[in-house]
């Protein structure tokens with residue numbers, strides 16, 4: 537059985553956060569209502585059991601608990617979820633088992649417990665190492681607490697630790713972004729995700745910007761931040777393996793690579809998305825509806841749609857996409873379908889194509905202006 541006929545990764549969504557960050561539009565709810573967490577855990581265990589046999593699962597399928605803030609779910613609930621995944625064979629010998637955590641929600645003891653449960657990789661939402669910026673984002677931790685949690689995570693036995701940072705947030709300067717990136721790398725991180733801020737509709741941040749209470753750094757400053765991150769981080773030995781992700785060799789997120797390679801994965805929990813290889817299945821993002829097992833959407837994709845999506849995802853990575861593989865997999869000849877647009881992007885310096893290997897990939901300029909390329913496939 538090839539990798540396109542079985543789930544290669546399992547995603548579990550935990551839609552709870554202590555407090556909603558100003559910029560966030562992820563599927564999560566503020567406040568940690570115990571009754572809601574209990575009913576959600578029950579519903580999630582039910583879904584895990586019901587969907588375990590829907591497609592074969594690779595024995596080494598990756599595990600990823602994301603959110604929201606998975607680390608706010610009390611340990612007994614996390615234990616029930618992990619046990620259920622193991623009981624039904626979705627968690628066998630994962631190549632990687634990641635849990636996302638907010639530094640304001642873990643302790644030395646809870647980190648050790650997560651390690652005991654079987655998680656071997658932790659992804660910490662740090663976002664900045666400047667306290668004034670963290671406050672302005674609505675984060676619940678300080679810079680010092682974030683650094684302390686990094687130390688505790690290592691102490692607890694996590695050898696694979698990732699940190700997230702944001703640049704382009706109101707109040708940030710080039711110097712403050714430089715200081716956060718340098719400060720985090722000085723902690724010996726092997727994986728770093730650095731996201732340019734996207735202002736999402738309906739968030740408190742968007743309203744504050746619209747009312748003039750806050751303003752974004754100007755475009756030149758944001759460009760300088762981008763130039764710094766994309767130059768400095770690789771100089772420290774972390775390769776840029778995806779538009780926003782950097783890692784030392786072997787430290788790349790194996791789970792996230794599944795999305796970019798467009799292989800099947802199973803998404804469990806509210807708002808979680810599954811890719812079966814032929815269809816996208818999306819659970820309701822409304823926790824109450826999810827708990828009742830309602831509002832799951834199924835979108836069957838045609839071969840051209842699958843091919844377009846695989847190009848869209850694969851081009852995010854430094855390794856790019858193999859067009860021969862795309863043709864074998866989806867029966868789609870990329871050049872016949874998109875030749876004119878791809879030629880234009882190549883002439884604009886956004887894409888490069890190696891005819892011998894049939895690899896199409898973004899150039900350095902394309903990595904910065906990827907949306908111009910991705911629009912080709914929409």
Ligand code: SF4
Nearest residue numbers: 553556557560562604
């Ligand atoms: S902790 Fe993460 S998921 Fe929760 S509100 Fe903040 S950014 Fe969103």
